[in-house]
Amino acid sequence: MSARDLDRPAAPTALDRREFLKAGALAGGGLVIGISLAGCGKPADLAAKSTVGGQPVAWLKIAGDNSITILVDKSEMGQGVYTALPMLIAEELDVPMKAVKVIAAPAGQPYINVFLGTQITGGSTSVREAWGKLRTAGAQARAMLVGAAADEWKVDAATLKVADGVISGPNGQQRTFGELAEAAAKRPLPKDAKPKDPSTFTLVGKLQPRVDTPAKLDGTAEYGIDVKLPGMKYAALAQSPVLGGSVKSVDSAAAEKMPGVVKVVTTKSGVAVVADHYWQAHTARDALKIVWDAGPNAHLDSTAIKAGLKSAKGAALSARKDGDAAAALKAAKKRVEAAYELPLLAHATMEPMNCTADVRADGCDLYVPTQIQQIAQATAAGAAGLKPEQVNVHTTLLGGGFGRRLEVDFIPAAVEASKAVGVPVKLIWTREDDMTHDAYRPPAYDTGSAGFDAAGAVSAVHLKLTSPSVTARMFPPVVDGGKVDPFAVEAAANFLYDVPNVAVDYLRHEVGINVGYWRSVSHALNCFVVESFMDEVAHAAGKDPYEFRHALLAKQPRAQRVLEEAATRAGWGKAAAGHHLGIAVMEGYGTYLAQVADVSVEQGKLKIHKITCVVDCGQKVNPGIVDQQVSGGIVFGLSAALFGEITLEGGKVKQSNFDNYRVVRMNQMPELDVHLIDSSEAPGGIGEPAVALVAPAVANAMFAASGKRIRALPFAAAGIV
Numbered sequence: 001m002s003a004r005d006l007d008r009p010a011a012p013t014a015l016d017r018r019e020f021l022k023a024g025a026l027a028g029g030g031l032v033i034g035i036s037l038a039g040c041g042k043p044a045d046l047a048a049k050s051t052v053g054g055q056p057v058a059w060l061k062i063a064g065d066n067s068i069t070i071l072v073d074k075s076e077m078g079q080g081v082y083t084a085l086p087m088l089i090a091e092e093l094d095v096p097m098k099a100v101k102v103i104a105a106p107a108g109q110p111y112i113n114v115f116l117g118t119q120i121t122g123g124s125t126s127v128r129e130a131w132g133k134l135r136t137a138g139a140q141a142r143a144m145l146v147g148a149a150a151d152e153w154k155v156d157a158a159t160l161k162v163a164d165g166v167i168s169g170p171n172g173q174q175r176t177f178g179e180l181a182e183a184a185a186k187r188p189l190p191k192d193a194k195p196k197d198p199s200t201f202t203l204v205g206k207l208q209p210r211v212d213t214p215a216k217l218d219g220t221a222e223y224g225i226d227v228k229l230p231g232m233k234y235a236a237l238a239q240s241p242v243l244g245g246s247v248k249s250v251d252s253a254a255a256e257k258m259p260g261v262v263k264v265v266t267t268k269s270g271v272a273v274v275a276d277h278y279w280q281a282h283t284a285r286d287a288l289k290i291v292w293d294a295g296p297n298a299h300l301d302s303t304a305i306k307a308g309l310k311s312a313k314g315a316a317l318s319a320r321k322d323g324d325a326a327a328a329l330k331a332a333k334k335r336v337e338a339a340y341e342l343p344l345l346a347h348a349t350m351e352p353m354n355c356t357a358d359v360r361a362d363g364c365d366l367y368v369p370t371q372i373q374q375i376a377q378a379t380a381a382g383a384a385g386l387k388p389e390q391v392n393v394h395t396t397l398l399g400g401g402f403g404r405r406l407e408v409d410f411i412p413a414a415v416e417a418s419k420a421v422g423v424p425v426k427l428i429w430t431r432e433d434d435m436t437h438d439a440y441r442p443p444a445y446d447t448g449s450a451g452f453d454a455a456g457a458v459s460a461v462h463l464k465l466t467s468p469s470v471t472a473r474m475f476p477p478v479v480d481g482g483k484v485d486p487f488a489v490e491a492a493a494n495f496l497y498d499v500p501n502v503a504v505d506y507l508r509h510e511v512g513i514n515v516g517y518w519r520s521v522s523h524a525l526n527c528f529v530v531e532s533f534m535d536e537v538a539h540a541a542g543k544d545p546y547e548f549r550h551a552l553l554a555k556q557p558r559a560q561r562v563l564e565e566a567a568t569r570a571g572w573g574k575a576a577a578g579h580h581l582g583i584a585v586m587e588g589y590g591t592y593l594a595q596v597a598d599v600s601v602e603q604g605k606l607k608i609h610k611i612t613c614v615v616d617c618g619q620k621v622n623p624g625i626v627d628q629q630v631s632g633g634i635v636f637g638l639s640a641a642l643f644g645e646i647t648l649e650g651g652k653v654k655q656s657n658f659d660n661y662r663v664v665r666m667n668q669m670p671e672l673d674v675h676l677i678d679s680s681e682a683p684g685g686i687g688e689p690a691v692a693l694v695a696p697a698v699a700n701a702m703f704a705a706s707g708k709r710i711r712a713l714p715f716a717a718a719g720i721v
Helices: 016-021 081-093 124-154 177-185 213-218 280-285 301-312 325-331 373-384 412-421 431-436 524-538 547-551 555-568 624-641 688-704
Strands: 030-034 059-063 070-074 100-104 162-163 166-168 174-175 233-238 246-251 261-267 270-275 288-291 317-322 334-342 354-360 361-366 391-395 425-428 444-452 458-467 501-508 580-588 593-604 605-615 672-677
Touching: 030 124, 030 177, 030 524, 059 124, 059 177, 070 444, 070 580, 081 124, 124 162, 124 166, 124 177, 174 177, 174 213, 233 261, 233 280, 233 412, 246 270, 261 280, 261 412, 270 412, 280 555, 301 334, 301 444, 301 458, 317 361, 317 373, 317 624, 325 444, 325 458, 325 501, 354 373, 354 412, 361 373, 361 593, 373 391, 373 412, 412 425, 431 524, 458 524, 524 547, 524 580, 524 688, 547 555, 555 580, 555 593, 555 605, 555 672, 580 688, 593 688, 605 624, 624 672, 624 688
Parallel strands: 070 100, 233 425, 361 391, 458 501, 605 672
Antiparallel strands: 030 059, 059 070, 162 166, 166 174, 233 270, 246 288, 261 270, 317 501, 334 444, 354 361, 354 425, 444 458, 580 593, 593 605
């Protein structure tokens, strides 16, 4: 099933765009509207302008056959962008959802994410970035169509009505969008077309079924691991068991004699075995005799990493400074101090890393589940010895991203293997390959200090965050010149509480291995620290944790409201016998959330009965998807809080699959109560923030239940789960 079936819209595949273009769908016969991207010039009719490799850039097209198509520049990894973004267009055009087709955008400068500065799906920015530009494009297209009808009928455009892709005149005239498309295309792009007032929305803010669900249920949806090309071979990759190691020598004689083996290729990242079928490649890979150069991490272990973070020296960078926290702490009548430790974490996506490359002398087609198309394109070009513009990136559905597919480490070997054998090659990593060769969530050692004045009020808070920097590796210019990594201080630098003296410092300390962005990035690290610490401060002040927070959030009405609603819904102060509650609140990605965990402790073991989460994410596009993302984020965060930990010994990762890198099982899953607050604020991000509050809410509830303060994750390490 493809996105061309209007009766059953489905997620597009990499092949949709190619077939669509071959069919000449962009050549005449319709109205093409450019979508305004900051820094990329003004919107324009793209029928004759702005191309990438001959393909029109960001656009909306209404064709003579009444089809409506948009190129979506965000990867679909389960967060619902192939439903939410078309809803914005459908809303402005007053057409049903099934009328809008979605095609995955190619790699190209016009698709730069204006929040993050490159073509990327991440940072919970998809709806936030599309909110203005897609609605404006829809409003412009509508105005041009209405204008064309008004010209034809010689009536005032204000007298015309639009419904279901049909424009009706005052005297019973009717024309479909398709019938008016060519005439509309000849009109100038309106400069004053304004999107609808939210009060008139008929689609946005309402529950709509996801367009990708049917294909995912019947198996016709195409993920990267599903790609099949004529003449394609398969590859398995042997990588150094020690992170950062390399091939010293390889004896491939036995592997080359095995059934189906086409070639053994030494790549920059290891040794790839190419065969007719995947299992042949995988089996032959295990027959390789490789001598590895362990490199600098031969003696690296988790104990050393933790000790290094704890004893890290150097000048910390200031991420926030209100007043003089140092002086206030020195003068404080009472002080509270605590330290928190957070481990390395794997992304553990359900679909392991994979990439299909078709390398030719004049170009390369890359079929890949990626969150970062331009860098994928450049990486493939480098591996193939081509120019970036010679590489076509076809983005498939992603079987989970969580930041793992911001990495491109799985791409070069596929390209090198295809180039070596002269046919398309699909390279697949096993679960074990991925678990032991991830770019892991950074570990951290963080401290908090708070002081009380003579009246018993909190006079100062100082947070010191110590961790490696993902951004320094992936986007060096962001931190050049001694700048603070903004993705290391989230949920701390925006400390919400009304305290007169606040200092947040960041000390970058590298740990010897690559670390990567992980769902909610540093929010999950720092929210655990901030909300655990403020709970400790509340108890030191002799205050109820909810009342304490509520009083200090008087200047943060959105945060205060979600806190109030979460406490009310969870029955704060009215817990059932033997049950205890813990609370946490955060702003992240423009969204405000509060969570309450309801737990009990039985024979020293933690049982989580319920998690209540209240969310103010501003204007909601599809409440059903918002609810899904919040619920999924809680499960993701709970798995990490209870069990998540990557440990190393001799530079080797000890966890290899879900038997020793556990996730929450059905019998451990608490009841979820997710409540979405109605709001007219601009949309906030929703794919990530709910992840971050789980650990502190549960830890605070654990303290209420047992008097035991958990300051190091995961909870399993403390023997309580």
